[in-house]
Amino acid sequence: MSTLADLLAEHTTLSDAAAAHLQRLVAEWQLLADLSFADFLLSVRTDEGAVVTVAQCRPNTASTVFPTDEVGRVIDTAVHPQVLRAFDSDKVLRDEDPTWFGATAMRQEAVPVGFDGAVIGVLTRAVDLTHPRLPSPLELAYQDSADDLCQMVADGTFPHEEGNPRGLSTPRAGDGFIRLDRTGTVTYTSPNALSAFHRMGWTAELNHTRLSDVVKQLVTEPFEADDVAMMLDIAAGVAEVPTGPYRDIGMRVEADARRATVLIRAVPLRPKGEESGSVVLIRDVTEVKRRDRALISKDATIREIHHRVKNNLQSVSALLRLQARRTSNTDAREALNEAVRRVASIALVHELLSGSVDEEVDLDEVVDRLVPILVDVASNESRVTVRHRDRLGVLPAELAMPLVMVLTELIQNAIEHGFDGSPRSDAEIAVIAERDVRNLRIAVRDNGSGLPENFDLATSDHLGLQIVKTLVSIELGGELDVRPNPEGLGTEVGVHIPLRS
Known part of the structure; x- marks a missing residue:
């Protein structure tokens, strides 16, 4: 078209x-x-x-x-x-x-x-x-x-080049229509317009009244009341525009009265350059504003909850890290460090959700911020480079949370067990993704020592892999497989997640 x-x-x-x-x-x-x-x-x-x-x-x-x-x-x-x-x-x-x-x-x-x-x-x-x-x-x-x-x-005088910096919509004639004469006096009021003014607190008829005087009595904020009244008088031709080169300007404003919120637009009428009053359109947007405020309040509450959960998890992580430093048992210290890493990954997701307006998480940002933490707490001597090759995209929180845990475990497992031999300078882990509208496929591929002999994913008792299997199958409804690296040395762990049920 x-x-x-x-x-x-x-x-x-x-x-x-x-x-x-x-x-x-x-x-x-x-x-x-x-x-x-x-x-x-x-x-x-x-x-x-x-x-x-x-x-x-x-x-x-x-x-x-x-x-x-x-x-x-x-x-x-x-x-x-x-x-x-x-x-x-x-x-x-x-x-x-x-x-x-x-x-x-x-x-x-x-x-x-x-x-x-x-x-x-x-x-x-x-x-x-x-x-x-x-x-x-x-x-x-x-x-x-x-x-x-x-x-x-x-x-050539309609439509005007009307400024609308607040992006307010335009009321329709059917929402509420008022005709003003050249003195700003109401000559006709539609039933919907009268109902809107009744919601604002006006109890009498509007016909034969100065609309700007009525608005001054109803709008709650005095400065806003003066602005609306001036707008109506300028449109009708009663008052001059205080500044600016144009007089014939249609204007719109959203005003709060005692019991309602209304959207008002005034359109000057100047046929053949002669003053003919104005048309005033009004829409009662009270319920719309109430729903907007409720949604804003709910959204702010949810984000505040995510922020507090993140703070609490960071406190837990700090306590676990302190305990790990004070323990002399190597196995206990390693277990505590693993717990620190898992808690930190969950806290990172909540941190991103606390700044989100739609309960969605950018997985690429999570991985980019998570990798330095995982590499930093690695216990082996090899300095591992983690490459984030492809775009993972944005996922809703209910999918992002378990998937971040899965990636955390897989990357950490590759760091800890894929390079547990002698120190290497070329140790590398690649996070590879392929995504379409229905599926997300992720491969965590390392060039390490490869899988142990007789390795079986189904019978493996490694805690990290057990966590991954549980999250992928139950939380994400996906599939997990482990195989040798198709590009040479090392291992590849694949995760296939359906994005549409």
Whole structure:
């Protein structure tokens, strides 16, 4: 599916600034479609003079009159001559007679898209006329605002280059709609907008009130209340922008009232440069913010638990290390050092989880930080180099924890038992990985003395291998095998773990 930028590059030679204006228009025109109860098509004129539709928008407030995808269609200007005429006009042009699209009767309007004194495109607004009826007050308020915005499109003053540094979303017309006149007084309030203000603590009607005065009474934080009130007055045309070269700026803000959190956006209405008030959209986001706060609190609690577990494990490790230094029994000292290493590997995973927001662990970071610890506590005389050859990737905590224990045991076992002869300068262990969407295969390969004669994995009583077999088969649901190094001297231990059950 081609993007708007692709279609503009294919069919036109518009400047970057003009193309950016059309991009902003398409980003904002859902509001136009909803307020108009109409479909919108954006058309551009090619260098050869043909008119091509490059974007399409359907309303959320009414059924569509274009059930098919119109993007890419060349418009027959003999059937819709007002579209072609709009490219040479600064006025909104309307069909004199309804047009039939299948069994649907519709009225079409051609809205020239003005930019920098030129027409760079045309909006076609198509309204369903099949079932005529008297419009409700809400529909009248919507359509009146839509007419003003369409005129501003022709003037080149909508959409605005609106800053949104906080990345706030845009409320829809159906979330809550308020129309202000040029004095900032409410002339119409939709039921959803009134409900939002009731949640904020307002108990009376909003019509015929100054909305900025109402907001000042409801928003909890005084400075924030002043900012919202100023935004509403600037949009309506009551106040000037304190700084900056532009006056007609649509703004949005998230405000906390006594009992609710709302997202408010104000859109100035300046058809033909004349003050016409503003449209205010409001969405009650109280429950969304409550869930966000609950998730943030839960996430912070989980990370704090991981942090404390890591601290406790490090304390245990330090006590074991102290005990190992004080004991004179060689076997006891070796067992205590092995315990130090196992506890340290678990603590390292908890340390990484304490800084994670999604309970996932980067195994490559774990291995890179774990290897120096394992080499440092090695008891043999050979200085072993451990190479981490391939990327292991990220795994959820429930898989990462036992897998780190497995790797710890395998690397340590290779260091302790693969090079237990005379000192060597070329002692090396490689951690090799192969991963796809379903499986992870890891091989720990050394160039040491190889497997003992008559070695049998099933009957081996070595504690490290027993731990590995238990973790791989029970915790990870995988398979373990031990074989000679296929590249020459030494041993290779393979671990195969399913990533999808």
